[in-house]
Amino acid sequence: NAGxxxxxxxxxxxxxxxxxxxxxxxxxxxxxxxxxxxxGMGLRLIHYSVxxxxxxxxxxxxxxxxxxxxxxxxxxxxxxxxxxxxxxxFCASSYHGTAREQYFGPGTRLTVT
Amino acid sequence: xxxxxxxxxxxxxxxxENLTVYCxxxxxxSSLQWYRQxxxxxxxxxxxxxxxxxxxxxxxxxxxxxxxRKDSSLHITAAQPGDTGLYLCAGDGGTSYGKLTFGQGTILxxxx
Numbered sequence: 001n002a003g004x005x006x007x008x009x010x011x012x013x014x015x016x017x018x019x020x021x022x023x024x025x026x027x028x029x030x031x032x033x034x035x036x037x038x039x040g041m042g043l044r045l046i047h048y049s050v051x052x053x054x055x056x057x058x059x060x061x062x063x064x065x066x067x068x069x070x071x072x073x074x075x076x077x078x079x080x081x082x083x084x085x086x087x088x089x090f091c092a093s094s095y096h097g098t099a100r101e102q103y104f105g106p107g108t109r110l111t112v113t
Numbered sequence: 114x115x116x117x118x119x120x121x122x123x124x125x126x127x128x129x130e131n132l133t134v135y136c137x138x139x140x141x142x143s144s145l146q147w148y149r150q151x152x153x154x155x156x157x158x159x160x161x162x163x164x165x166x167x168x169x170x171x172x173x174x175x176x177x178x179x180x181x182r183k184d185s186s187l188h189i190t191a192a193q194p195g196d197t198g199l200y201l202c203a204g205d206g207g208t209s210y211g212k213l214t215f216g217q218g219t220i221l222x223x224x225x
Binding site: 041044102105 | 119122143144146148153154155156157158161201203205206211212213215216217218
């Protein structure tokens, strides 16, 4: 199993550009989530999904969209990038079907100039 | 909104010393997890505690869940340079069902 994979590893965007961060897992986990990590602020939940076709907002959803058309994939879309979205983004999944005991991907480091 | 206060934020110690990291909340959690993260990588799950008063040991690491399931601690005995990293506590359940609430993290540096 590859676990949770994320692409790209690094990305630089200009303000106003849009892009999609890809996340995939091959463990047949129902629960998937997206976090951003900023210095001194731990991990903050952006969006999460408890199964295909079901998504919900987390703590900091503004400026981000998600969809879950398959169990395996959970892409995160930045609609119009802003410098405040400069961060490291992590995708995670859990076999519990809830947020408990998540497996994290390697992260995407995004810089918005 | 459930919050987890983690302390200390930074810890710099010598090899062989003991240390404790605390994770406190005013909210009750269904479970508390501890993760360890190394630079450039995602967090890796160390342990999950579920029952109030539960104690789990992982080699030199001891994890405890408070009786009221509102707090947790991580104790490392005889720290080694390989223990260096970011330690994160995270709680799930309660009023934040479906979400994991993270503490701010403790950056541990163990000097040889």
